[in-house]
Amino acid sequence: MKVGRRSNHVAAGFAIVVLILASYLAAARNQDSAQKQQKSVYAALAKAPQKAVTRRNPLESDPDAVVAGGKLFEIHCSECHGDMAEGGRKAPSLVAEEVQQATPGTLFWVLTNGVVRRGMPVWSKLPEPQRWQIVRYLKSLGPPKVAR
Numbered sequence: 169m170k171v172g173r174r175s176n177h178v179a180a181g182f183a184i185v186v187l188i189l190a191s192y193l194a195a196a197r198n199q200d201s202a203q204k205q206q207k208s209v210y211a212a213l214a215k216a217p218q219k220a221v222t223r224r225n226p227l228e229s230d231p232d233a234v235v236a237g238g239k240l241f242e243i244h245c246s247e248c249h250g251d252m253a254e255g256g257r258k259a260p261s262l263v264a265e266e267v268q269q270a271t272p273g274t275l276f277w278v279l280t281n282g283v284v285r286r287g288m289p290v291w292s293k294l295p296e297p298q299r300w301q302i303v304r305y306l307k308s309l310g311p312p313k314v315a316r
Contacts, residue, residue, distance in 0.1 A: 209286070210266035216277040223273030225307075227300045237305025240298055244291070253309055258287065268311040275303045 227233035241253070248259035255261030267275070279299050282290035291299060 209260040210264065212278050212283040212286070212288075213266060213270045213274055216274040220273050220277035221271050223271075223276060225272040225276070225300050225303055227297065227304050228272070230304070233301045233304040234308045236298075237301035237303070237308075240294075240302050241305050244294070245302070248288075253306065262306050263309050263311065265311055267306065268309070272300075272303050272307060275306060276300060279303065 241249075242251070245253070245262075248256060249262050250256045250259075253262035255264070261267070270278075276299055278288075279294075279302060280290070280292045282288045284290065
């Protein structure tokens with residue numbers, strides 16, 4: 169009888185170890201998947217042609233462009249990207265490092281061409297100065313603050 173109980177305990181212990189290992193592997197897989205999805209959300213930034221990447225914002229030194237861009241963002245972008253560009257269920261954060269490190273020309277290119285496969289419309293019908301104002305506003309937000 170003792171041998172039967174001992175083998176039951178060994179089997180139960182083995183089962184617990186297997187469950188813990190399976191949980192750990194599933195969590196690691198989910199984390200990798202989330203990281204890949206995060207990177208793919210911003211993949212459109214890398215698709216901008218070099219000519220667009222090096223393009224400068226003609227409104228870079230216009231202080232009124234930030235305010236005007238903020239109003240345009242509220243009208244056209246906040247529904248999906250959130251009131252503070254923090255992202256939402258429909259669209260990613262625009263204060264994320266990937267966006268904030270992108271050149272103004274890259275952001276202008278993405279805004280102009282959209283990311284249709286991900287649900288972002290093409291904004292080429294918005295007048296060019298207004299698109300530059302939105303870019304100026306986005307760049308004024310800066311990267312997210314890191315808690316210390």
